[in-house]
Amino acid sequence: MKTPAVDAHEMLDRIQDAFLALDxxxxxxxxxxxxxxxxxxxREEWMGRHIREMFPEASFHECYKAAMEKQQPGVYSGFFPPLQAWLYIRMHPSPDGLSIYFWDVTKEQAAMSEREGHYQSLFIHNPDAICCFDLHGNYMNANTAMEQLLGYSREELQQLSFIRLVSQGDVEKAKRHYRLAAGGTTQRYEMRVIHKDGSxxxxxxxxxxxxxxxxxxxxxxxxxxxxxRKLAEQELRKTKESLQSLVRNNADAIWIMDMEEQVVEVNETFEAMYQWSAAEVIGKELPTIPDSAKETEGEMRRRVKAGGRIVDLETIRQRRDGSLLNISATLSPILNEAGTVIGITGICRDITPRKRAEASLKARTQQLESFIENNADAILVLDLQGTILQVNPAFERxxxxxxxxxxxxxxxxxxxxPPEQEEEMKDLEASVREGHLLSGVETRRMRKDGTLLDVILTLSPIQDEKGDIDGWSASIRDITEWKKSQLLLQNTEKLSVAGQLAAGIAHEIRNPITAIKGFIQLIRSGLGEREEYFDIMVSEIERIEQILSELLLLAKPQAAKFERKDIKVLLAQVITLLDTQAILNNVEIVTQFQPGFTYISCDENQLKQVFINYIKNAIEAxxxxxxxxxxVKRLGPDQISICFIDQGVGMSEEVLAKLGQPFYTTKENGTGLGFMxxxxxxxNHSxxxxxxxKHQHGTTIEVQLPLHQE
Incomplete structure (x- = not known):
């Protein structure tokens, strides 16, 4: 059996990291x-060798000594010339020695060096002037564009502080923005710096x-x-100053804008004419151009920027209050000493009074030509005193x-x-003289042969170029025949509706009465089971009562009691009532209620009656x-939609067209009044x-109701 030490050595040999142990x-x-x-x-050559022989770098040994003395892990990274490689080393000390793990990171170091080279290239060759400062404002580095901007070489800049190159008038501003940037906030501002040549x-x-x-x-x-850009702005300001006296004292409205079409100056006449103060328009686009004229105005400005001139252009301009002015405008380019266009000036003269006079004359001529000669209604034109100036051919006819x-x-x-209408006419005249338009006045007028006509009278004031009333017109439309036809149509409609209701009621009630009559005869003759006859007769009488109650509700509904109710609660109650019937008919009722506010103002019982009707119809279909x-879903902020979507037999277009007619029904036992x-x-619920x-594709009934607002 191997010892634990041997096993540990085998494990260390198998790891991919380089490892060595020191005493x-x-x-x-x-x-x-x-x-x-x-x-x-x-391995044999290195066993017993000192760490200095393995890693001769002095900086590594300082890290090694610190790890041993402090008994704390250490990390070292550096280039080892004997190995021609970059190594990353981790040291883990113990009372018995030191464990060292190290890796060859030469490839990673090369990639990092390449990225640094890219960053350096981006910095050096950037077209914008870039430099970096330490926290004291001293130049640390600068790119080529910065050398060109300031005239100093990179080495010269590294000996300077940026404050030394800032114009005296901008020093405090530059310091303030630099402190904010040094505090972590990006800053953008304009300032003047001093070039090496003193400019x-x-x-x-x-x-x-x-x-x-x-x-x-x-x-x-x-x-x-x-x-x-700054020099161009200064040059434009000089040009503006040279024209200041002319602009300020001119009787016409004058404005000046730069090449970006931003207003640079307006005179006092401009302020008075258009009601905008100079402070409100300077530095902004000209606000006097109405939307309808912007495209034309843009084309004219392009011509002026190209050196052209537009003289005595009659156009429309807009005042601050939205009113429009007719003006005569002259647009001219502003040139610098080199002949380059650096701005546009406009001179505007108000010609609104003249245009109003022309428009009033033209409108009056057109009015007399159109309304008097060609109108199918009788037209009279009167002066301010009430004398007739003109009548049209329709009046004569x-x-x-x-x-x-x-x-x-x-x-x-x-x-x-007619004599009985004279007081009415005086009242109408007084109202028109006050400037009121009277339209659709029904009255009576008399023909030359004494016949009275029903007419619609329209009286309109006529205004002059100043808006003052200097006359009025009367338009008279003969509606005698129209009123006769309307009366005939109403009578015909009444007869038609009465006929429909009478036929429907007779048809619906005749059948139950016939059945009752027959059973009474059977009872009188002593035939059959009388108890059964009574049940049938009671059923038929109840049917007659149902038809009459529905007719009563249709003709004279009960007074509704409106309360605030949640439509989802009402539907849930109705579904609970009809759920058993749905199950017996193999119908699944699925609810899709959108969350949110669904309260309405309603008569609870009436709405339940409607929903029961729709659900029963869907089950039967x-x-x-x-x-x-x-x-149930919201339709906007103040309306709700309730949809009943079934998979039934549907209805044809012909049935849909008749739906809602009294006593029309597709059901065997229906009355034809439920949907109506x-x-x-x-x-009645607004x-x-x-x-x-669609036939064989189901039916959708959508009810839209207003939401109850708190």
């Missing part, structure tokens, strides 16, 4: 096969904290040269008076107004059994019923 003096007492391979000598460079700076093991060890600085007989007559002497799905009454109950069905 307290540092001599090798054991080395496994992997360690022997890495150190390129046999100022405008830079857009970003300071990013350098984190090492979670702690800030320094700061990255990334800079972009924005000198050209309807009332029989010629135009020459009407023009110049005052409203109060108009022969078409599945004579061979099937599945009835009842769904259910629909009326839902409508709801709707929708039915979809």
């Amino acid at each position: 307290c003096q540092g001599n090798c007492t054991y080395i496994n096969a992997e360690a022997s391979r890495l150190l390129s000598r046999s 100022l460079v405008h830079a857009d700076m970003i300071n990013i904290p350098i984190l090492v093991n979670g702690k800030v060890a320094g700061v990255y600085g990334i800079a972009k040269n924005i000198t050209d 309807i009332f029989g008076w010629r135009k020459e007989e009407m023009v110049g007559i005052h409203l109060h002497k108009l022969p078409t107004i 599945m004579p061979r059994g099937g599945r009835l799905v009842i769904q 009454i259910s629909k009326k109950i839902i409508e 709801g709707e019923v929708h039915i979809t069905s």
